[in-house]
Amino acid sequence: MEVVSPRTLEEALRLRAAEPGLMPIEGGTDVMVDLNFDRRRPVGLLNLNEVPELRGWSRDDGLLRIGASLTYAQVRQRPLADTLPALAEAARTVGSPQIQNRGTLGGNLGTASPAGDSLPPLLIERADVELASVRGVRTLALERFLLGPKRNALAADELIAGIRVRPSGARQTFMKVGPRNAMVIAVVSLALAVDREREELRAAYGSAGPVPGLVTASTGERETFPELVAAAAEPIDDLRGTAAYRRHALRVLVGRALERCWA
Amino acid sequence: MRIELDVNGEQLEADVWAGESLLYVLRERLGLPGSKNACEQGECGSCSVLLDGELVCACLVLAAQAEGHEVVTVEGLAGAEGLHPVQAAFARAGAVQCGFCTPGLVVTTAHLLERNPDPSEDEIREALSGNLCRCTGYAKIFDAVKLAAGT
Amino acid sequence: MSAPPARKLQLGRVGETVQRVDAIPKVTGEFAFSSDLFAAGMLWGHTVRSPHAHARIVSIDISQAVPMPGVQAVLTHEDVPGAKHYGLEFPDQPVLAIDRVRYFGEPVALVAAEHPEQARRAASRIAVEYEPLEPIVDAERALAQEELHPNRPTSGHGYREDPRPNVVRTMVVRHGDPDAEGDVSVSGVYELGIQDQAFLGPESGLAIPDGEGGIDIYVATQWLHVDRDQVAPCLDLEPERVRIHLAGVGGAFGGREDLSMQIHGAMLALRTNRPVKIVYNRQESFVGHIHRHPARIWAEHRADRDGKLKCVRMRILLDGGAYASSSTAVTSNAASFACGPYAVENALLESTCVYTNNPPCGAMRGFGAVQTCFAGEAQMDKLAAALGVDPVELRLRNALAPGDTLPTGQKLTGSLPVAEVIRRCAAIPVPEPDGLPRDAIRLPGGSGNVTRGEGVRRGVGFAVGFKNIGYSEGFDDYTAARVRLFTDRSGGLVAEVHCAAAEVGQGVSNVLVQVARTELDIVDDVLLAPHTTATVDSAGSASASRMTWMSSGAVRLACAAVREELDRRGGSLDPGEEIDIERIYRHPRTTPLDPETGQVTGERAHVAFACAAMRVVAEVDTELGLVRVAWIGTAQDVGKALNPQAVHGQIEGGTAQGVGLALMEEIQTEDGLITNASFTDYLIPTALDMPRVVAELVEDAEPDAPYGVKGVGEPPTVVSTAAVVAALRAATGRELARVPVRPEHLAGL
Structure with missing residues (x-):
């Protein structure tokens, strides 16, 4: 095993193309667990911490570009937190302060867990994923990027470079259910936006299907929306909770989130 | 592979296996066992250290990722005048x-x-x-x- | 008349809050825990474990592992030098599996290599062929299934004969007329999942060969001498050639009573003639020690119209898992404390523990009393509701008092201030609810941000519990302490205390020092020698809330003897002169319980008792089934607080473990395989899950104990699970008969 630490995005992409077996590592909050417990032994690690193009965020004519290396702690800071409030609320629920300081949005996308906390808030803002390779850059709607539990559309020579999103300005919130009051994997989670401008309700659930799922309706469907979201989810029974509970909790969460965001 | 680390203000070198965490290197290679290993997956905070002033779990930092960055461990908190x-x-x-x-x-x-x-x-x-x-x-x-x- | 000798040591005596003797090294990171040890030329040991809960071992092929890089030894059962089996009380567990594995994670082979990664790689090359067998995973069904231990290891030890297969022990207590009727009767079936000690410092240690065939083992354990006495026969060594030294212990809570890496590390070290370190990771730790017994409990309580208990009938079924560990004593404790700290004229209490292929269970803080307290206190609340009596008042009406007789026929001769702990706890003012709005972290669901008050209801619960202090049923228990008195270079008189009492975090080191400072106040300083088998006799186990009592008794005896000798020599020592005296302390003797009736065969089966009462305020999001424990008040019977700050610390920490069992802690299994062996899925309370604990110390001196002291570690754990769930019931109106309570149960799904 080897570790390579490119200093530019271009160098990173060349390394990635030359050896697809290199596992990209950002904050390490998922990758290191697999290494520590002998679950994965990649040929090498592609350390992206030193790639400046992946850092920070910028705004250009209403389009927000967030680097893949942005940490949850940075997501919680203003003014970004005011622009993507549900994402900021989600960031507060991620693991612990230690994890929030180290874990990144790019890593959350790469892991593509059904429980990934940043995914529902990005879905309700209809975010795109920016994928880079030596072949060029493409963007893919987040919905199309997430393929299944821990499966995404990243090609073997690509890296997640960032996220592009046009913040809707809609009132929104994020909620996460876990049996402990801190440091939990979501049993079920929900991000919800009430978009007055587009007269649209958007909800995205986590841990209630193979991938986080987006459900939309018109604002006129407020009454039936909790049921609609619960029906759209495809939860399973696992050690963290039952399918029946997850569906029930989603219904409750959607009702409360609508109340929160309606005004 | 050989890595260089700045730990508690000292420049230290260690020969490591590439998959080793910062925690393992601190504890087993650099003689700094103050940071504890209790879960190795960022769920307990026993290995908390400062990396460029940020609080992180040393078990989730690849040792090689810490090269060129400042690490402060519990051993580095006490000053010349005594306990922190x-x-x-x-x-x-x-x-x-x-x-x-x-x-x-x-x-x-x-x-x-x-x-x-x-x-x-x-x-x-x-x-x-x-x-x-x-x-x-x-x-x-x-x-x-x-x-x-x-x- | 001569003047009394001048007291030199003014501070640090019993009864005072004294900073821990190990506090400074622990806050600086210098304190060496068992996983921090290092020796020149050290190898890393790794344990190959069974992926099956039950299987026959067809073959073990190590040939691919031996030539792997860095590998210095690969060992199997064939390499165990002496006895192939060991056990805390019954040697029913193979050092390394021979022809069968009986639980998920059972050790099968060992590797020592230069680097842990090399050891892991080599371990993955060991080919073990298994023939999976149907696992026995249901405690009730186990009583009719094939014997896991056909030789019945626990039979013939004076326990009740129970011919059913897989019985570890059955205990029946018949008291008065077990068929006595009351005016009111309530019943219920209760269940508890498997709780893990989840100490933060995983099992670890360092074994160093002495070059002469003997071995020094530095390890985190609860009882050094009993480790030695199990390790030595398996290594085929005389006990003196095995020296166990206490390394820093990262928590214990019962989980270090049984051996973990001791024999394995020693085997590898003796084979390679190099020091060998073994450190379990968290996943391995979940299979590396025993757990709290899961239980199913059928209970019926009968009372008269005034709420006086007339008869308690309880059947307790404990799943002991694959090996006996301390299950026989847990079985007996569950029955002994099944009625709670209440005077009951008639009772029929049946407690059975069975072997299964589930994770092995043994000692954990509360030791059988936790399970029955959960069931019994739920029953008391049901009774209060049926009678329309206040739950606190009902408990007061039935509170045990000195002179009363327990269901085992044992008369309460010592201290047990049940009514007082109830009154003192009930008198602690319960705070008003926090107003709204408030930050999510002060609402159920915490940082998950799920409610701003919607669906939240508040409930208040109350519970009382008790358990024994010390080992019971005729166990030959003692603690040795040795005190060496000498003059240091500056001419000062110094006492050095030797005691093998395991400092597991509970603070026994301070007890040893504080007692010596109290009893030898003529000295200039008191030093504490390392805890080891090499220089002093056994201290017994840091278990059963016994160590403060026992070790303070032993140190006090040794100090008195030293003082007497000093007086005989004229009150001073010359340079180079020393006094060195070891003394053994024993508590009042106990005798076994009658195997047929469960009644005492002498004056007492248990040495002494301690009780606690607790009131819990919980807020429940009744729609989502999430909880915030908002407030806890408790009164605990402590005898005498030797170090009040440490006593409060024990109460707060012990309470937190009961809160964990109530709300989140459970080892989950599927056909005997653990499915949540990590801190991601085995959850313990965080800083957002525990309220402050308002604790009243009730100091009612125990007449048989030094300074009137009682152990304080267990009562808060015994009572807190019951008290938390009582609050949840009050908030939701649901029965909640199983812990940990799951969100779906609170939400009524």
């Missing part, structure tokens, strides 16, 4: 029982008070929510944080 105020407060408040979580909590508390010298009980709880303690039920740890904040 957080260390003294933990000892006095009875915040230590088995002590396995203590180094991580001491680092976390020092980091908290650096940013927020007078935290409320809620702020203390949230800041410490990533550090598990199995012995104390946390009350005396909160006392220690308040004691340290007052000194």
Whole structure:
């Protein structure tokens, strides 16, 4: 095993193309667990911490570009937190302060867990994923990027470079259910936006299907929306909770989130 | 592979296997076992260290990722004039029982008070929510944080 | 008349809050835990474990592992030098599996290599062929299934004969007329999942060969001498050639009573003639020690119209898992404390523990009393509701008092201030609810941000519990302490205390020092020698809330003898002169319980008792089934607080473990395989899950104990699970008969 630490995005992409077996590592909050417990032994690690193009965020004519290396702690800071409030609320629920300081949005996308906390808030803002390779850059709607539990559309020579999103300005919130009051994997989670401008309700659930799922309706469907979201989810029974509970909790969460965001 | 690390202000070198975490290298290669290994997956905070001033779990940092960055461990907190105020407060408040979580909590508390010298009980709880303690039920740890904040 | 000798040591005596003797090294990171040890030329040991809960071992092929890089030894059962089996009380567990594995994670082979990664790689090359067998995973069904231990290891030890297969022990207590009727009767079936000690410092240690065939083992344990006495026969060594030294212990809570890496590390070290370190990771730790017994409990309580208990009938079924560990004593404790700290004229209590292929269970803080307290206190609340009596008042009406007789026929001769702990706890003012709005972290669901008050209801619960202090049923228990008195270079008189009492975080080191400072106040300083088998006799186990009592008794005896000798020599020592005296302390003797009736065969089966009462305020999000424990008040019978700050620390920490069992802690299994062996899925309370604990110390001196002291570690754990769930019931109106309570149960799904 080897570790390579490119200093530019271009160098990173060349390394990635030359050896697809290199596992990209950002904050390490998922990758290191697999290494520590002998679950994965990649040929090498592609350390992206030193790639400046992946850092920070910028705004250009209403389009927000967030680097893949942005940490949850940075997501919680203003003014970004005011622009993507549900994402900021989600960031507060991620693991612990230690994890929030180290874990990144790019890593959350790469892991593509059904429980990934940043995914529902990005879905309700209809975010795109920016994928880079030596072949060029493409963007893919987040919905199309997430393929299944821990499966995404990243090609073997690509890296997640960032996220592009046009913040809707809609009132929104994020909620996460876990049996402990801190440091939990979501049993079920929900991000919800009430978009007055587009007269649209958007909800995205986590841990209630193979991938986080987006459900939309018109604002006129407020009454039936909790049921609609619960029906759209495809939860399973696992050690963290039952399918029946997850569906029930989603219904409750959607009702409360609508109340929160309606005004 | 050989890596160079800046730990507690000292430049140190170690030959490591590429998959080793910063925690393993600190403990087993550099003779700094103060950071504790209790879960190796970022769920307990026992290995909390500062990386460029940020609080992180050393078990989740690839050792090679720490090259070129400043690492501060519990061993680096005490100054020439003696214990760090957080260390003294933990000892006095009875915040230590088995002590396995203590180094991580001491680092976390020092980091908290650096940013927020007078935290409320809620702020203390949230800041410490990533550090598990199995012995104390946390009350005396909160006392220690308040004691340290007052000194 | 001569003047009394001048007291030199003014501070640090019993009864005072004294900073821990190990506090400074623990806050600086210098304190050496068992996983921090290092020796020149050290190898890393790794344990190959069974992926099956039950299987026959067809073959073990190590040939691919031996030539792997860095590998210095690969060992199997064939390499165990002496006895192939060991056990805390019954040697029913193979050092390394021979022809069968009986639980998920059972050790099968060992590797020692230069680097842990090399050891892991080599371990993955060991080919073990298994023939999976149907696992026995249901405690009730186990009583009719094939014997896991056909030789019945626990039979013939004076326990009740129970011919059913897989019985570890059955205990039946018949008291008065077990068929006595009352005016009111309530019943219920209760269940508890498997709780893990989840100490933060995983099992670890360092074994160093002495070059002469003997071995020094530095390890985190609860009882050094009993480790030695199990390790030595398996290594085929005389006990003196095995020296166990206490390394820093990262928490214990019962989980270090049984051996973990001791024999394995020693085997590898003796084979390679190099020091060998073994450190379990968290996943391995979940299979590396025993757990709290899961239980199913059928209970019926009968009372008269005034709420006086007339008869308690309880059947307790404990799942002991694959090996006996301390299950026989847990079985007996569950029955002994099944009625709670209440005077009951008639009772029929049946407690059975069975072997299964589930994770092995043994000692954990509360030791059988936790399970029955959960069931019994739920029953008391049901009774209060049926009678329309206040739950606290009902408990007071039935509170045990000195002179009363327990269901085992044992008369309460010592201290047990049940009514007082109830009154003192009930008198602690319960705070008003926090107002709204408030930050999410002060609401159920915490940082998950799920409610701003919607669906939240508040409930208040109350519970009382008790358990024994010390080992019971005729166990030959003692603690040795040795005190060496000498003059240091500056001419000062120094006492050095030797005691093998395991400092597991509970603070026994302070007890040893504080007692010596109290009893030898003529000295200039008191030093504490390392805890080891090499220089002093056994201290017994840091278990059963016994160590403060026993070790303070032993140190006090040794100090008195030293003082007497000093007086005989004229009150001073010359340079180079020393006094060195070891003394053994024993508590009042106990005798076994009658195997047929469960009644005492002498004056007492248990040494003494301690009780606690607790009131819990919980807020429940009744729609989502999430909880915030908002407030806890408790009164605990402590005898005498030797170090009040440490006593409060024990109460707060012990309470937190009961809160964990009530709300989140459970080892989950599927056909005997653990499915949540990590801190991601085995959850313990965080700083956002535990309220402050308002604790009243009730100091009612125990007449048989030094300074009137009682152990304080267990009562808060015994009572807190019951008290938390009582609050949840009050908030939701649901029965909640199983812990940990799951969100779906609170939400009524």
